[in-house]
Each structure stands twice: as C-alpha cells, then as structure tokens.
Amino acid sequence: MKKISVFFFQLILIFWILGCLYVWLTLEFVTNPGLIMIRPNIPPRISNILGKSRQMIWPYVWKDYVYTQK
Amino acid sequence: MISTLISIAITLIYVLACLFLGLILIKLMLWRWPIINLNLLGKLASGFMLGQGILASTWLLLGLGSVFSKSIIWSIIILILLFGIIILRSSFQKSLAKIKEKVKKLKQLSLIWKIIFLFVIALILSYGVWSFVNLPAGDAEGFYMVLPKVMASARKLRPLPNTFDFSQIGLSGEMHFAALMSIADSAAAQLFIWFTAIAATMFLLAICSMLQIKVLGQIVALIILFSSSTFTLYLSGGKVDVFGAAFGLAAYFWVLEAYRQKKVQNLALVLSGLFLGFNLVAKFPNAATVLPGLFLIIIWNNYSALKKKIRNIFPKIIYPFLIVIAFFLLAIIPHLIKNWFLFNEPLAPFIFIKSAGAKWLDQSWFSSENIHFILKTYPIALTYGQYPMQGGNISFLLLAFAPLIVFSDTLKTIAKTKFFQILAMVLIGILFWILFRPGVMAPRYILPTLLLAIPLVAKIVDDIFTKSRFLILKIVIILSFLIVLLSSTYSNYAQIRQALIMGKANFQKYGRFSAQSSEFLDQKVAKGERVFMAGYYVYFLRPDILQCLSTQSERDDQAFKKQSPEVWSYLYDQGFKYMVVQKVSFPDALKSWDINKKPDWLGIKEIYSDPSVIIYSLEGTKPDQTPQCDCTSLNDKAWDVRCLSGAKK
Known part of the structure; x- marks a missing residue:
C-alpha cells in the first residue's frame, strides 16, 4: 500500500513539475529575447498551441496598471 | 579592443579594492579569534560587500564636499590595495587551500551533473559579458546611471534637476558607478554590477552550507538563482537592485552565523546591523522585509532562555537588538548627512520635518479589486506574474520543486531547525510587504527575502538525489534544469551576438530610443x-x-x-x-x-x-x-x- 501511495505521489509531482515547466515555456516565448528570435522557426502547430495556452493563462498573470499616490 | 581591456582591468582593480578593504576590517574585528572557522564564500562575499558599503559612503561624502576627483579616487584605491597586500598576505594561502578542496568535491560529481555545472558556469559568465556589453536601460537611463554620470563629470554630488525628489533615495550602487565612470567608463560601472551579483551568489551558497547542502544541491541553488528573472534582469542595464539583494543576503547570513558561532555572536550581530544599514541605503524597500527576519531569528534562538527567566529579556533579546540597531544607524549616517545637506531633510523620503515633502512612497499600482486578486494568487504572481512594472519573476523552479518536500528527509535531520528559521524569515518578510505595500507588485523590492527561499528548495532537491529511488522524478528534474539553462544561455548569447554585430554606435542608435x-x-x-x-x-x-x-x-x-x-x-x-x-x-x-x-x-x-x-x-x-x-x-x-x-x- 505504501509503495502504491509513493508511486501515486511521484506521478502527481511529475505532472506538477511538467505543468510548471509548460506554463513557464508558454510565457517565456513572449518575454525571453532569445526565444523571441527563434519564434519564426517554430512549427506553426506548436506556436498555435503555445499561443492558445498563453491566452488562457494571461488573465491570471496580468491586470491593468492604475497608479495612485496618497 | 585595448580600451575594453583597460576598462575590464580597472573594474577588477576596483573589485579587489572593495574586497581588500572589507577583509582588512573583518580581520581586525576577528583579531581575538584568529582560528574561528568562517565559511570561505561567506567571508569573501562579506569582505567585498563591507568594503563596498564603506567605499560608497566615502564617495558620497567626497561628492558632497565637491572633491570627488579622479586623483583622490585612485589614491584611496591604491592605498587600500597596498595595505591589503601587506595585511592579508597570510590569508591568501589558506583561502587557496579551501578552494582546492571545493574543486575536488566537484570532480566527484557524476557526468550529467558535471555537464550541468559547466552549463551553469557558462550562463553566469554570459551574464558577465552581457553586463559589460549592454547599455543603460529603463530607469537607469532616467536616474540610476544619470546621477553618477553627472557626479563623475562635475566632481560633486548634487540632485538632478529633473528628478529632484527622487534624489532623496539612498545612493550606494550609484556611488560605485560614479567612481568607475570617473576612472574608467560606463561599461566598467555596469560590469561591477555582475561582480556584486557574484557576491550575492556566494552568500546564497554560504547559507546552503549552513543547511548542510552538498555540492549537487548548491548547483541546484545556482540554477534557481540564475533562472530568476527578477535577479538576472538587473545584472545589466545599470539599475541597483542587485546591490540591495547582496546587502540583504549579507544581513541574513550574519544573523544566522551569530547563532551558529556563539563565540563571535556580538561581532556577527554588528556585521548584520551594518549590512542592514547598507541594504536600506542601497534599496530601501528591501530593508522593510529583511529587518523583521533578523529580529525573528534573535527571538527564536533565545526563546527557551526567555521562558526560563523573564529577566533574560535584556541580555538575550534587547541587547542583541540594540547591537543590530546601533550599527544599522552607523551605516546610514552618510545617507542622513546627504539628505540633510542637499534637502535639509535628513529623514527624507520617509519623514519630512521642515516641508510637506513629496509623498511618492505612498503609491499603489492597481485597483483594489486587482490587488485582492494578486494577493490571493501570490506564489503564482511572484513566479509567473507579468504585471505592469513588475520587473521579472522569482524562478518557477521554486514552485515546481517545493512540493517534493514530501519525499525529503530535511524534516528528520539536524538541519531542520535552520530550515524552519530560514522559512520563517522568508514568510515574515513577504507578509510584511503584503501588509504595508499590497498594491506594489515588484519582486525586486523584496529580492533578498525571495532569494532566501532558494536554499530551502535546493535542500529538498539535494535530498531527493541522495536517495536511490525516484528515477523518473530525477530525470524530470534534470530535464527541467537543462531546458531552463539552455533557453537562458541561448537568450544571452543571442543578445550579445546581436549587440556585437551591430557595433556600439548602432546598438545605441537602434537599441535606445532616446x-x-x-x-x-x-x-x-x-x-x-x-x-x-x-x-x-x-x-x-x-x-x-x-x-x-x-x-x-x-x-x-x-x-x-x-x-x-x-x-x-x-x-x-x-x-x-x-x-x-x-x-x-x-x-x-x-x-x-x-x-x-x-x-x-x-x-x-x-x-x-x-x-x-x-x-x-x-x-x-x-x-x-x-x-x-x-x-x-x-x-x-x-x-x-x-x-x-x-x-x-
């Protein structure tokens, strides 16, 4: 039973790490100067997937700037 | 080509002067304890940053006195180097022996980790090249490199007319820029930022040693640090956030050292106070999150003594507080003099006595609804946020690897107390920021506190790799490292290559709109x-x-x-x-x-x-x-x- 739960937790953690990596890559493709340069060379299908992922993520990582000072 | 080499050589001489000055002072402070065992990286970084803090204060006072000339700067540097060679001669051989020991440990790594280590070194060096090649950018074009440029030319320190109020901030990195622009050029000033980043790195590795993290875990710490854009963005471009990060980490390092080496506790608290003061001057928002952590450690390490006798409160709690505060105040005296001399307001920009004062510190960057959203998503905001003015993220690897603690043995080892103390310092620092400036989303303002989280995750990953199980997990971790390292190194390479192909004149013309x-x-x-x-x-x-x-x-x-x-x-x-x-x-x-x-x-x-x-x-x-x-x-x-x-x- 313990081996199964260790295996199960390992699996969750692997997916968690890969998920964190994927989100980072999605955002890096619009912020990383080097990756921006090679973007034209990326196959359109991958570009589209990354673009759609970015559209989904964007509302959770960006908000309008409203400067106020007391 | 020759001017480039001269520029680099002058920067190296300046770096040595900072290092020697600080090491001489530390040697004098430790004269009663010549055999005390300090971590080598911590000692070297402390020497460099202590020398930096003192030299910055010296340049500031010379600038106020309108005697900030090339000849005086060189005279001071040469004097320090001469004294340093004489006084520190015997320490060089001991340090060399310790470095050889560390290199031996690297040779024992497996092939994949040797490759990763080489990638990390290539990445760090690429940031050094980029810091030298890049031009001032953003706020550095408006203030952080402008004030030093004027100070180097006019040979005195005066507020800039177009950023008069902003000149009330602490000036530390800017003073080094001014000195290097005076004796060399702006490229030398920017390269100095990279050396300061190396000092911050050394403090981080020294804190890793306190957690008994092995070589592999320290390499992980390096990867996490150099994949944190809120750190790496400021290794070039002329801003001063890295100075604040290094001083903040120094303050953290010495307060932890105070309770690791009880013989030199008071001296460690003195250094912690000094570095806290220099931290405030270098980047004042940092100090707001570093200070609570220092006091927390003092209370934590004396809690049991306090429980036994409440009378212990003075010698165990209040007295150490007073040491930290006294030397904090000593470190900020030149800054107070500067604001009194230039603005007649020594406590500006925090407190104005004689005038209404500009309230630019009390600012918020988002609507209250969005502030609530950001606070609810704080770990994600810090690692993935792309908010306006945010200026980078702490590495996503922290978020990715933190849950691995379920498989880590950290909680069962003797390092667990130190682990929890560091974790508490990080959390209390972030909490203070959330309480006092919730509407300002800028990891660079709390950079030392965020970087302090790196050794914790490095420890967790280090533990995973000491176990013989978890092969697939280890492969995924190594894959993450390789992807992060490759993309960061390639990015730097691409930028450097573009700048060199364009040449300096075109890079300036097309790279900076102004x-x-x-x-x-x-x-x-x-x-x-x-x-x-x-x-x-x-x-x-x-x-x-x-x-x-x-x-x-x-x-x-x-x-x-x-x-x-x-x-x-x-x-x-x-x-x-x-x-x-x-x-x-x-x-x-x-x-x-x-x-x-x-x-x-x-x-x-x-x-x-x-x-x-x-x-x-x-x-x-x-x-x-x-x-x-x-x-x-x-x-x-x-x-x-x-x-x-x-x-x-």
Missing part, C-alpha cells in the same frame, strides 16, 4: 543653453546639459499646467532654448501646446523628429525682458541653474 535625439542635442546645444525635457530618458545627453535641464517644478508645477501661448512665454522666461518631448513618457504634452499660438517675438521651429521624440528650438527676444534664469558655469565641468531673485526654478 540615443539618437540625445546625440543630435549634444551637437546642437551650446554650453550654457538650457533644455526643457518633457521626458524621463536623459542618459545620453552631455553632463553639462543634464545639470541645467528643466527641474521637476518647472515641468510638473508650471509648464504642464499652462496652455499656449502662456507656456511659451514661461519657457522663454526660464531661459530654455530647446524643448524636447518624448512621446513614450508624455504622449499628451503637445495636445495643450500649440506652436502656432505663440507670442510674435518668439520663433519656434521643429528641428528634430523621429517616431519617439520631437525637438523644438526657441529663438527670440522678449521686449523689455531678458530670461530670468540661465545655466551658469561654476567651473569647467560643473554647471547650475541660476535665477534672478523672485524667479523660481
């Missing part, structure tokens, strides 16, 4: 002529033009509140011969200023235009009235705006 218009003005504006600047990015202007630019008051309180034709009369009265509008800073400036609605005696001509900047010349003579203000030469390099009595600048 460079071309500034170059035009540098050739057009005669000495003693004033320029009205509706814009922030002024770095590429000549130092004499910078010293007589429009003041904050002339721009914000007067010109921007006037319409045509009144504004043109006003600009004439204040002695301006040119008006520059940077559309990115003030896109609406020209809407209320119509050059066709002007006094008959004034000629206004558009003399330069590009997509980002427009420049007008103002020529003419007002009947029966000369300008009230002009740009007066104080000596061959220093200039100042002088106005007739009654006229304001």
Whole structure:
C-alpha cells in the first residue's frame, strides 16, 4: 500500500513539475529575447498551441496598471 | 579592443579594492579569534560587500564636499590595495587551500551533473559579458546611471534637476558607478554590477552550507538563482537592485552565523546591523522585509532562555537588538548627512520635518479589486506574474520543486531547525510587504527575502538525489534544469551576438530610443543653453546639459499646467532654448501646446523628429525682458541653474 501511495505521489509531482515547466515555456516565448528570435522557426502547430495556452493563462498573470499616490 | 581591456582591468582593480578593504576590517574585528572557522564564500562575499558599503559612503561624502576627483579616487584605491597586500598576505594561502578542496568535491560529481555545472558556469559568465556589453536601460537611463554620470563629470554630488525628489533615495550602487565612470567608463560601472551579483551568489551558497547542502544541491541553488528573472534582469542595464539583494543576503547570513558561532555572536550581530544599514541605503524597500527576519531569528534562538527567566529579556533579546540597531544607524549616517545637506531633510523620503515633502512612497499600482486578486494568487504572481512594472519573476523552479518536500528527509535531520528559521524569515518578510505595500507588485523590492527561499528548495532537491529511488522524478528534474539553462544561455548569447554585430554606435542608435535625439542635442546645444525635457530618458545627453535641464517644478508645477501661448512665454522666461518631448513618457504634452499660438517675438521651429521624440528650438527676444534664469558655469565641468531673485526654478 505504501509503495502504491509513493508511486501515486511521484506521478502527481511529475505532472506538477511538467505543468510548471509548460506554463513557464508558454510565457517565456513572449518575454525571453532569445526565444523571441527563434519564434519564426517554430512549427506553426506548436506556436498555435503555445499561443492558445498563453491566452488562457494571461488573465491570471496580468491586470491593468492604475497608479495612485496618497 | 585595448580600451575594453583597460576598462575590464580597472573594474577588477576596483573589485579587489572593495574586497581588500572589507577583509582588512573583518580581520581586525576577528583579531581575538584568529582560528574561528568562517565559511570561505561567506567571508569573501562579506569582505567585498563591507568594503563596498564603506567605499560608497566615502564617495558620497567626497561628492558632497565637491572633491570627488579622479586623483583622490585612485589614491584611496591604491592605498587600500597596498595595505591589503601587506595585511592579508597570510590569508591568501589558506583561502587557496579551501578552494582546492571545493574543486575536488566537484570532480566527484557524476557526468550529467558535471555537464550541468559547466552549463551553469557558462550562463553566469554570459551574464558577465552581457553586463559589460549592454547599455543603460529603463530607469537607469532616467536616474540610476544619470546621477553618477553627472557626479563623475562635475566632481560633486548634487540632485538632478529633473528628478529632484527622487534624489532623496539612498545612493550606494550609484556611488560605485560614479567612481568607475570617473576612472574608467560606463561599461566598467555596469560590469561591477555582475561582480556584486557574484557576491550575492556566494552568500546564497554560504547559507546552503549552513543547511548542510552538498555540492549537487548548491548547483541546484545556482540554477534557481540564475533562472530568476527578477535577479538576472538587473545584472545589466545599470539599475541597483542587485546591490540591495547582496546587502540583504549579507544581513541574513550574519544573523544566522551569530547563532551558529556563539563565540563571535556580538561581532556577527554588528556585521548584520551594518549590512542592514547598507541594504536600506542601497534599496530601501528591501530593508522593510529583511529587518523583521533578523529580529525573528534573535527571538527564536533565545526563546527557551526567555521562558526560563523573564529577566533574560535584556541580555538575550534587547541587547542583541540594540547591537543590530546601533550599527544599522552607523551605516546610514552618510545617507542622513546627504539628505540633510542637499534637502535639509535628513529623514527624507520617509519623514519630512521642515516641508510637506513629496509623498511618492505612498503609491499603489492597481485597483483594489486587482490587488485582492494578486494577493490571493501570490506564489503564482511572484513566479509567473507579468504585471505592469513588475520587473521579472522569482524562478518557477521554486514552485515546481517545493512540493517534493514530501519525499525529503530535511524534516528528520539536524538541519531542520535552520530550515524552519530560514522559512520563517522568508514568510515574515513577504507578509510584511503584503501588509504595508499590497498594491506594489515588484519582486525586486523584496529580492533578498525571495532569494532566501532558494536554499530551502535546493535542500529538498539535494535530498531527493541522495536517495536511490525516484528515477523518473530525477530525470524530470534534470530535464527541467537543462531546458531552463539552455533557453537562458541561448537568450544571452543571442543578445550579445546581436549587440556585437551591430557595433556600439548602432546598438545605441537602434537599441535606445532616446540615443539618437540625445546625440543630435549634444551637437546642437551650446554650453550654457538650457533644455526643457518633457521626458524621463536623459542618459545620453552631455553632463553639462543634464545639470541645467528643466527641474521637476518647472515641468510638473508650471509648464504642464499652462496652455499656449502662456507656456511659451514661461519657457522663454526660464531661459530654455530647446524643448524636447518624448512621446513614450508624455504622449499628451503637445495636445495643450500649440506652436502656432505663440507670442510674435518668439520663433519656434521643429528641428528634430523621429517616431519617439520631437525637438523644438526657441529663438527670440522678449521686449523689455531678458530670461530670468540661465545655466551658469561654476567651473569647467560643473554647471547650475541660476535665477534672478523672485524667479523660481
């Protein structure tokens, strides 16, 4: 039973790490100067997937700037 | 090529001077405990940063006294180097032996980790090259490299006219920029940022040693650090956030050391207080999150003594607090003198005694609804946030690997207390920031506190790799490292390559929108002529033009509140011969200023235009009235705006 739960937790953690990596890559493709340069060379299908992922993520990582000072 | 090598050589000499000065002082402080065992990296980084703090204060005082000259700077540096070689000679061999030990441990790594380590070194070195090659960018073009440029030229420290209030901030990195611009050039000043980043790295690795993290785990710490864009973005470009990070980590390191090496506890608290003070001066928001952590450690390590006898509160809690505070105050004295001398407000920009003072510290960047959203998503905001003005993220690897603690043995080892203390320092620092500035989303403002989380995750990953199980998990971790390292190294390589292919002149012309218009003005504006600047990015202007630019008051309180034709009369009265509008800073400036609605005696001509900047010349003579203000030469390099009595600048 313990081996199964260790295996199960390992699996969750692997997916968690890969998920964190994927989100980072999605955002890096619009912020990383080097990756921006090679973007034209990326196959359109991958570009589209990354673009759609970015559209989904964007509302959770960006908000309008409203400067106020007391 | 030769000038590049000279620039690098001067930077190295300057770095050595900072290092020697600090190590001499530490050696003097430790004279009673010659055999005390300090972590080598911690000691070297402490020497470098202590020397930096003292030299920055020295340059500041020399600048206030208007004696900030090349000859004095070189004399001080040479004196320090000579004393250093004599006093520290015997320490060199001991340090060399310790370095050889560390290299032996690296040789014991497996092949994959040796490859990863080489990638990490290549990445760190690429940041060094980029810091040298890159140009000042963003806020550095507006203030952080501009004030040093003027100080190096005029040989004195005075507030910049167009950022008068902002000059009240602490000046530490800026003083080193000024010294290096004086004896070398701006590239040397930017390269110095990279050396400061190396010191921050060394403190992080020293804290890793406190957690008994092995070589592999320390490599993980390096990867996480150099994949944190809120750190790496500021390794070049001329901003000073890295100085704050290094001083903050130094303060954390020494308060932890105080309770690891009880023999030198008071000395460690002295150093912690000094570094906290230098941290406040280098980047004052940092200190707001570092200070609570220091006090937490003092209380934590004396809690059981306090429980036994409440009388212990003075020797165990209050006395150490007083040591930290006393030396914190000592470190900030030059900053207080500077603000008293230049603004008559020693406690500015926090507290104003004699004037209302600019309240620019009390700012918020988002609506209250969005602030609540950001606070609810804080770990994600810090690692993935792309919020306006945010300026980078802490590495996503922290978020990715933190849950691995379920498989880590950290909680079962003797390092667990240190682990929890460091975790508590991180959490209390972040909590303080959330409580006092929830509307400001900028990881760089709490950088030392965030970087302190790195050893915790490095420890967790280190534990995973000591186990023989979890093969697939280990493969995924290594894959993450390789992807992060490859993309970061490639990015630096691409930027460096582009800059070198373009050449310095073109890189400046096409890489910085204000460079071309500034170059035009540098050739057009005669000495003693004033320029009205509706814009922030002024770095590429000549130092004499910078010293007589429009003041904050002339721009914000007067010109921007006037319409045509009144504004043109006003600009004439204040002695301006040119008006520059940077559309990115003030896109609406020209809407209320119509050059066709002007006094008959004034000629206004558009003399330069590009997509980002427009420049007008103002020529003419007002009947029966000369300008009230002009740009007066104080000596061959220093200039100042002088106005007739009654006229304001």
